[in-house]
Amino acid sequence: MKLSLEAFRGVDKTFEIRFDTKQNLTVLYGENGSGKTTISDAFEFVVDGTAGSLEEKSLDGKPRLGQLVNARRKNADLKVSLDVANKNRVATLSGAKVQQTGTLDHRIKVLSRKNITKLIEETPANRFKRIQDFVSIPVLDREETSLNDLVLSEKRNLESQSKLITQAREVLASLFEEHAEKAKFGGQQEAWQKDILGESEETIAENFRILQDLNQEIKRLRDDFKPLAESYPSITAAVEAVRKEEAALAKLIADHSDDLAEAFDTLQQAQVFLKSGESDTCPVCDTEVGHSTLVQKVDQKLETLKAVKDQSLRTKNAKEALQSARTSQQTLQESFFSIISRLKQVHQAAVDSDQWKLPALVPSILVVEKAVDLSEDWFTQLKVEASQLKPLSEIVEKEHAALQIRRSLQADVRQALQRIKTATDDGKRIEFIIKRGEAIKKVLHDERIRHANETLTAISGNFAKLYAAIHEGEKIETIQLYLHPTKKSSAQFDGTLFGKKEASPVAYLSESHLDTLGLCLFLALEKRENPGKTILFLDDAIASVDEAHMERLYKLLLDEAAHFHHVIISSHYQPLRFKFRWGILTQSKVEFLELGQWSLERGLSLAKGPNSEIAFLRHYIEAAEDAATIAAKSGLVLERILDFLTGIYQCRLPRNPGAEQRWTLDHYKGGLKGEKNLMTTLRCEHIDDAGNVSKVVDLAPLLEDIFSRLQVRNAIGCHFKELAGHFDEIAEALALGKSTLALVEAICDEKDTLPDHRKDGCSWHNRGKSVTRRLFPLLKPE
């Protein structure tokens, strides 16, 4: 697995770190500020596209991802690449957004020191949010919500149906109040409703039609009565007019001979002739009458004849008016007869229906058989009897109105009852849906809770086992994660502690115990979800664990790492580094990486191992020029070797190593010299290719020589330069350097590696196929 960073947080130029995934675990040691969290952030950035540790920090509103960019570089320069199991993912920034290319089959889970106890200290609701991915079955959550929504919606629907029923009942009560005959029904609304609905809709419609027809015919009779009434005097007047005009014409004709009519034509022609000429002679009798007299006479004759003609025309007109009046009257009579016939018909139908007590029609109506029977005398008789039709008209109108009300009432009652029935039927269906929906929801809910609690019980059992592996005999097995029995999305975390029930571990356990608890819970949870595809990064998460529990925790992590694709533990804790580095803790399936000090110029770096420092020391001794560097490199190599020796023999070192949290050469010196039995027995055997001991080196003289020269390192190789004037710097530095190399050559193999293995069970020997160094004793002599 390889992680490459560029322009990312403290990394300016490219920094590449490889993790040996053949090992289960990588211990990434680095002092504060060396870039451990930068590496975990880079993992989260490239895998999840998040800002890692910056996600939960306040950045005063600045975009989090933008803050990942190295201070000297631009957003576009940032690039993080991760290679895992032949898959590659590259993440860059485009503006303030992450651009990820490539696919990965693995996920990253980071647990930081800051977050280690969060799961424990969270409120139950927030704790549930953090663990819900492990315990939730989203499809059940969704369907439970869906059923809940359905039930709520149907409950609202049921309320609406109930309101509809109430409203319909109010309408019925109001109709009953307004229309029911109290004398007949009293307070019995249902009996009234039955009565209203007793009559069929068809019967009411038929009766309504009969009355409507009867009413209509009476109205038509009334409407046509006046025109017919007026037609009789009109005829009489027209007859009189004809008689009068004929008499006048007869008189005129008697006064003038019939031939005047013919003369009229002749005179007209004469008139024309006279007007056209100046002759004084009559064109008919040739009498000299004078032209003007002749004209005058002709005009008089024509005037007389015109009066006859006009009277004749008036007579003709009078006759035509009479004829017209007769025709009109005939039309009226026919129409009136039609009305009478229809009236008789519908009246008979009404009488036959036996629904009403209707007065009979008047005799004048009953006797008429054809239109011509409607004479003036008949009409006079009808006029006399007309008042007798009024009761019929009133009854019909009254019954018609009553029936109209009844019909409307029946429709209203029927509609209200139908509404009640429909709403009641719908209500039954809705109640079923609500009841069944709630029952199904409970099945889903119970299964969701059962599954979650079963999962949580398994997790609880697992983390309790993990915790017990570190804190033997503390019996926190009763501490459990479980869902609150009634509150939704609430994860409780408590149990019996020191005899107190439902005790919160937060209140009873120390901070380091809570850290361990949090770590175990985290491991137990992450083991649930495809751990083989998970890379765990414990970022300085075990800093608070004391030394007494360190080895057990380490062993636990090593065991648990086998479940995951790879586990990385970053730490600034010196004892951990010490124990890993020098084999006090097993190195089986473990890779140890150390970060060097970070600087703005250099960025992140991996610290070089002791063998490379030895190579540097040889180089500087050979050059014999730089006393300070020789002293400084000697100091570094000695620190590593003495650190190793004091480590494997468990020498007593100060509890508090000082402000820098690291032991000095004097501390190591004191540690070794304090073990008198050890110093005298320390020896290293050199083994040849045939496996024989070629040389035995006692270490005590070499160490004593070195111890006597340590002040040189302090005087030349570090900052106490004021002492340097008292030394022959280069000679003293070379002496220290050579003493150091003598110790190296006595202990280290050809590759300058220390004998940090003890597989043969009797010595510390070097790694590799052939053993060339054996350091004795295996254990510190008592």
Place this chain on the structure above:
Amino acid sequence: MTLPKESAEKLRDGLISQSLLANKAAEEVIKSLVMEKQVNWNLVISKQFESEQGGSDEAQP
């Protein structure tokens, strides 16, 4: 997390043993849950209502 097999079985048993849904309807619901399809509960329960109102359940074997 998809619906675990054990949960699917327990849900089916719960729905059928409590006579909440007919066998066929319960099977269809579980199938939808397994395939993570949305269940139309209104339709499922309304059909169950009609079936129970009708007095006979055609879905029952």
